[in-house]
Amino acid sequence: MTPVILSTDALLFLLLAGVAAFVWHARRHEHLRRPWRHVARSNIGMATAVILLAYVSLGVLDSMHFESRGGMASDDIISLFDVVASDLRERQEKTYSAPFSAWLYTKETLELPDGRVARGYPRLKWGGASLDDPLAERAADIARRALLGLLQALALSAVVYLPLAWSRGRRQRVAVPAMLRGFFIERRGETAWPAFNITLVALLLCGFVMASLAGEYHLFGTDKVGEDVFYQALKSIRTGLLIGTLTTLVMLPAALFLGILAGYFRGWVDDLVQYLYTTLSSIPGVLLIAAAILMLQVYMSEHAEEFNSLVQRADLRLLFLCVILGITSWTTLCRLLRGETLKLRELEYVQAAQAFGVRGLTIISRHILPNTMHIVLISIVLDFSGLVLAEAVLAYVNIGVDPTMNSWGNMINSARLELAREPIVWWSLAAAFVFMFVLVLAANLFADVVRDAFDPRLGRGRG
């Protein structure tokens, strides 16, 4: 088990380290903390933060790769998540099967116990395999498993919250029930803990019920080659998160550098930068992306020997997609930053610095950059969901991530052919939709809260 760090993994960890460093820095700076306290005060902010955190943890888990020796899978690089969900990964059926079904979705020639041969729906290898008579037993079994999951989740919540309530309550001389009320119902103090805790427990319930059911059934059915759709949807989380965040990370330096330079120095620098982004933003983004992806494909097929595994190939393509999406989308942020810098450079503290003979680049790094950070932050969270959706659209026109990579776009794209079948195969589409919808909705709601917190016009992020 040697760890493997793919290039996107490295960037993701870099990003996480950056976030951690920022949090550490912000803890000691009141003006950085203030807008986040506003986010923490908001019920929606806290609830969506829990959901986003859950997605991020899955994504991070899925980004810790290592080489697996002697595994049965054709891929030799798997992630920690694959290990955790090895049941889901390995229980492959022959082809399509509906959610919770115990039979395949297509008829086959079966050999009956009495030796006769007939056409019918064969039993699945894994789904509902423990049941003797699925028709009669399935409903009860599902209910039993769901209840089990529910109880497990409740037990875990109790294990977490009861001792917490007890120890806190002892220090503050409050009874445990009252403490629990404070956790879940009545907000005490500034932070919206009830929203946080309620969402967390709800998420735990969902998670445990699904895990318990997935132990026996294919929750969202299987796809054409018999792979579990639930597993695919979970694996797609990493792809979505990476596209939503790495793209911004890739474009950020260029947007920051050029935007601030243009705004601060004006003159020909400004003309040049404006010319650059006006030109770039008038080329249709899809064209650029298509051209770039084609070029990459040609390159990879010519240098096939350099890519010793499918996973690495797919990863490179993902990274490339992020870069090219970044190149087509930095102009908006650049324009915003240029405008803000134009405003800031006229401010008196910048002029005071100029009066001391402080050099231009020092002024930029000390006075301008820190005061544009809120714009960067707001645009990162606002762009995120747009990029997640863009991935789906690009996959649809076949210029998205590698077809072998799990992504919601690919799930939708492959499902679209099956929509024409009679009876239709709807579960791939549904699973991708549900997972993507929850993420995008949470991200959008969270982004709204963040924007409100930083918007000086609302008078809360001032100073």
Place this chain on the structure above:
Amino acid sequence: MKPPALLRVRGLHVELGSPERPVRAVDGIDLDVRPGETLALLGESGCGKSMTAFGVMRLLPPSGRITAGRVLFDDQDLLALPEREMRAVRGGSLGMIFQEPMTSLNPVMRIGDQIAESIRLHDKENLHRPRERAVELLEAVGIPDPRRRVDEYPHQLSGGMKQRVMVAIALAGQPRLLIADEPTTALDVTIQAQVLSLLKDLRQRTGMAVLLISHDLGVVAETADRVAVMYAGQLVEVCDAETFFSRPAHPYGRKLFSSLPTFGKRGRELEIIPGMVPPLDSDFSGCRFADRCDFFQDDCRVGEPAWRDLEDGHSVRCIHPRGGPLEPASDGERTTRQWMPGQALLDVDDLKVHFPIHKGVLRRVKGYVKAVDGVSLRLDSSHTLALVGESGCGKTTVGKGILRLIQPTAGRVLFDGDDLAGLSAGALRKRRADMQIIFQDPAASMNPRMPVGEIVAEGLRAQGLGGNREARQRRVAELLEQVGLPADSARRYPHEFSGGQRQRICVARALAVEPKLIVCDEPTSALDVSVQAQILNLFTELQQRLKLSYLFITHDISVVSFIAHEVAVMYLGRIVEQGRVDEVLDQPKHPYTLALLSAVPVIDSDQRREVIRLEGDMPSPANPPTGCHFHPRCAYAMPVCRERYPDISRISASHTAACWLLEQD
């Protein structure tokens, strides 16, 4: 027999913010405004004057609420009225104008329509002729060419005209009481004089009462019949204006007078009120002024001082009220230093700063804003030269042009014998240690994300002064102490300081590099009188100790008379009169200087001059009038004034002015 009051406020309490820790912006106020009189509500910023007005109008901000009290207008309890009926009163018989005329007008509506809206709501008689009525009203508030102006949008009007339109809108409701919240604070003195005389005039013609809210003693002295002084959410003194300006009884009011800068107090320290207005969310016991009062005695802390009637209509909330007239201003050092020709520290010759106007797609230059158009100045070391003039005349641009924060278009700036334009970039950067600048708004001149210690050390770092990190920190602590700030300020952030303290930080930052010249751009305009006194004292003390020179940019003549040795009066990019402070202020020669000085509101009625009303506003520097720039507004304009710009006439060795009148003798 006094007429019954038109507006009676009884025990008004207004709270803001969270109910757990409310800001008691108004904490039990009783007020009477009688028909036809002007009552001035006087006090420093943040003491609750505006909230009193908003409470009466029921226009509080969302977090505000009235927790107790009654507001009787014409014997009708306004607080008990349903909102629908209140709307009929508000803007009708109870009019209001605000400090900021820019934000009170709807930018996308013609001004005629905005007036007509008020007519539609409140004036039944003129319902059928709103447009004619709007023209009449514009005429009544003295807007020239009202027939054309009714169809214009707010952005086409100047600040003074917008404020007049606001008055016209209020008048459309035929108010019996007009509440004016700092109606002239955002305006220049000449425009302020126009608006104040308009208010006085209207009061005489229509018999309406005015509740004037102001922090400016001069404005109050010129307009008020009675005065109510407010401090920390409460009234502390109520009396008629004559009494207040001759023998105020509350220590706070007396202190306000003695902290005003005047010529008579030159060379002495201004009296200051130590500390600042206490935060209004604190729990008070005893007199709220106790911490800052010179006459404090132990019993002042025991319970809130009760009202005490001194004479008819003069009541004061103080246990040990003062009596007798104010201390007369002594004659200071009436003679200022003689003009000594010699090596000047700063010698500016024919400085020009023109900003190109770009138009069209290709952004071709279509003309220039001649912000500074040939300014010559001279400043000796350890002297103060005041640059005065209305806003927009180019004062700030002169300051920045001298320091080369803006690249001048033409002209020569000799600083300590060196031509600044001839210096290389590196040499200029070194030279910047000798010349510093302090801005008007101390909040905007500090990076909100940097602790004060780093802000003050910025110049040291940039100039490579102050040695290593520790030495620099020591120096910062020293500087902070020098401007009277506690040593632990270095670790705090700018927003934790009050306005006056912030300005001190800015002074410390400028002093760090040991400059010879400091350009002070309206450094006290954003501050209250008592705080202004502290900063002015600091400036004079530092000048004596460190031999500093100041180029002091201001529009406040009383500050000029207190601090300046020489004065230069600027109009539309050029200097029209220049000389020693006594010469220019006592014997102004240029018609513009005369008008400017006459517009300054004066407290002492003996010294009041006949206001020379200036018509209209300063023209745009993009398109200055031909000949003398002042001729469209000048009462003495002659044919030659329209053709050629006058040469500079020398009145005395130090006193010059540019006017054809002077050239004739």
